[in-house]
Amino acid sequence: MPELVSTPRALPLTTWSARPGSRNAWRCEPAPVEVRDFHAALPDYAPTPLTELPALARELEVGRVFVKDESSRLGLPAFKALGASWAVRRILAERPAAADGADPEPVTLVTATDGNHGRAVARVARLLGQRAHVFVPRGVHxxxxxxxxxxxxxxxQVAGPYDEAVRLAAERAGRADAVLVQDTGWPGYERIPAWIVEGYSTLCAEIDEQLTAAGVAAGPGLVAVPVGVGSLAQAVVTHYRSRPSGQAPALLSVEPMAAACVLESLTRDAPVSITTGxxxxxxxxxxxxxSIAWPHLRNGLDAAVAVSDPEAARAAATLAELGVSSGPCGAAGLAGLRALLDTPENGRWRTALGLGPSSVVVLLSTEGAAANPHSAQEAAG
Known part of the structure; x- marks a missing residue:
């Protein structure tokens, strides 16, 4: 991976807002339509629920609030299998057949993970008769x-942070019997991460269909998405910024205060590396x-915010009370929107995000409580 600017100082705990009108000024190409067909043909495929929560609509003073519940996706408690399955399918399709026509020897799929992506790659490898080698950074339960x-x-298990685990995974994948299946890109390694992003597009296509079934033909007014390296956010930006001008919702990214690399990059208007906590x-x-997400995030997001562990824990508890299983990562979208609106600048943010009494908000709950072994009490402490 490239060495970017290190910023070990305290991160800004403020929000960042895009240029006024940017959601209608920047466009990109859509994801391939065949991705959804691929997932629909998988034996365990079913659209995950889009659950309406009127209590949150009243709290946030908007028209309707929906939560995309990824607590059970293709047999796993998070959305990551969408990207891993599509990317591995593309990887294996490019492998040459053996000279005698027999199946190629199994390949080792190598990745680094904070949990869900690595488990998804391992599951896909097992189901397809391949091998998996997963590098796990410190702090994973x-x-x-x-x-x-x-x-x-x-x-x-790696003694260092996530970026160090990615570096070691890339080194291991340099052998002839292995291929790196990483959900982050850097110069020289961008094709497979792009396939993973394409895989996530199925989630967005489902939201379109489910909102239409719920009587929301115009689509959402705002989508809040939790962000790590930005791959899911890239998929969300791609989906909504490939539409005609005037049909684009506001897009909000939410990160932990301890690891707000996208917020820091947006603040500096350049991609940087930070020291995480x-x-x-x-x-x-x-x-x-x-690297492949950054242009989409810079040009396609309306706002970004960092939230604390207690804020994420409270959001997860709220969702649980309303019947949606969500870990701290999945609940980050609700925590971020609350953080923006529960400030003296409430009116400014409502105006910037186009939020009013008739607005439709979609929160992406990217994992269930079972995906994150941290309890709400641990997160709050």
């Missing part, structure tokens, strides 16, 4: 590591934005 091991993957939002504990 032992139960999350055990869940990866249960998928018959080899696990290497400890956080219960383990899946978002990333110090460097993905």
């Amino acid at each position: 032992p139960r999350a590591v055990s869940a990866i091991t249960a998928e018959q993957a080899k696990v290497t 400890d956080t219960a939002m383990a899946g978002l504990n990333c110090g460097t934005p993905s």
